[in-house]
Amino acid sequence: MEKPSGKVTVREATIDLLRRLDMTTVFGNPGSTELPFLSNWPNDFRYVLGLQEASVVAMADGYARATGRAAFCNLHSAAGVGHALGSVFTAFRNQAPLVISAGQQARSLLPLQPFLGATEAANFPKPYVKWSCEPARAEDVPAALAQAYYIAMQRPRGPTFVSVPMDDWDRETLQTVPRTVSQDSAPDPMLIDKLAATLQKAKRPVIVIGPEIDDEGAADQAVTLAEALGAPVWVSPFSSRASFPELHPNFAGFLPAAPQAISATLSEYDVVVVLGAPVFTFHVVGDCPLFRGDVSLFQITGDGAAAAASPIGTGIVGSVRLSLAALLQQLPVGKRNTTLTPRPRDIPLARDPIPAAYLLHAIAKSMPADTILVEEAPSHRPLMHRYLPIATPGNFFTMASGGLGYGLPAAVGVALARPGRRVVCLIGDGSLMYSIQALWTAAQLKLPVSVIVINNSGYGAMRSFMQTLNVQSTPGIDLPGIDPARIAEGFECSAARVTEAAGLEKALAEALSQNGPSLLDVIVDPDVPKLY
Structure with missing residues (x-):
């Protein structure tokens, strides 16, 4: 990529950076502190206007998850960020890659507690952003946005936040050159070997599928694994994406977010393989006897915190796509028969009021x-x-x-x-x-x-x-x-x-x-x- 030379304004450097990072669709709801950024909007950019900041972030979330690319979201100062926080929390849980920028009052006014000024702006959306900052100098804004992008795209993906004082945009800086930064981590080969050996001896294996499978485009690999093992496939509680074809004969259903129900379901198997999901997501209290049982459980996830939080089993931290590719190389190719009984699909009756x-x-x-x-x-x-x-x-x-x-x-x-x-x-x-x-x-x-x-x-x-x-x-x-x-x-x-x-x-x-x-x-x- 050609390296730019010479100084430009912070705004020009930012527009160039967003263009090079393929973030030319910008979701926003503008206020006075964002006007210097939006001035003379480039023709090759699309500005998607939402009428409230929570909706703006959720639009960007849907766009990012559906494209697999980071989306850029521009909010209005402290009040606008406050409106958006519920959706920021959701984007964090969804592992949606967002780069969220917010306007801030002029640097010269900040010591005077100005109207629309955000106190400790970088701390406001924490802990539900992966990284946040308000650059110490105007010249650092483009580099901060680039860092926010790379962090948002690293797994587990999620939102990042940069606060930009409104008088930064016209200052001079050097252009920021986009770099290649890896987004995935490979699994530990020894743990993949351990899982493969365990599965080759398993008599009643089961797979639990989560949203990371769909996010990484690994659904076909999951199907191949299920067929090779002859294993039923359950969807993890509250999975936010469809990661396994629900009409496939190995599809067993959806795990409820209840400890006793999950334990009763998974205790029937000798090996549980959790792919791209937290092992246990509960919504109600209760006892989970599975924690005290002798089931062999393996979890593959790109989310190290989720692996660390699991109460039992072996956690393999790394891309589920790369992990499945390595695992499938060690398992017999083909389909093993499964004894799964297809779920009955009754036809509900029409009546009033409509069921x-x-x-x-x-x-x-x-x-x-x-x-x-x-x-x-x-x-x-x-x-x-x-x-x-x-x-x-x-x-x-x-x-x-x-x-x-x-x-x-x-x-x-x-x-x-x-x-x-x-x-x-x-x-x-x-x-x-x-x-x-x-x-x-x-x-x-x-x-x-x-x-x-x-x-x-x-x-x-x-x-x-x-x-x-x-x-x-x-x-x-x-x-x-x-x-x-x-x-x-x-x-x-x-x-x-x-x-x-x-x-x-x-x-x-x-x-x-x-x-x-x-x-x-x-x-x-x-x-x-x-x-x-």
């Missing part, structure tokens, strides 16, 4: 095969797993954090990352209200995003947990008086509401065939099943 199961079954029948699904309907996720299987890895995204507000703006980011593909955003009515303004961006950009609202007039997950925790009555659960279709029309988005099963098929067909975005509000039975 959520029937809606999900109808969506599965209506969606084109290459549709990408972005989901944020926590109370209906077990039903989604049952009636809306994801046949192709790479076509499903949700949040790993449990924080609401991700789904709709993430769907916008995914649609921008995968042009020409239909994106379905499956979302609850409670979740929708966290980030409804993202519909405006979808409408302005005419994105093929079909938003399907599972409207049970409340926070369904809370209704479910009331059963789990044996809570009889609480305030703040019901959400009457919300009409998502009318709100969507206010954003100039095509919208409709369905209240009867008889009209569902036609409404879905129309929602999935719009040239731009659409919203379909489906009123469903408010009863939700117990999650655990």
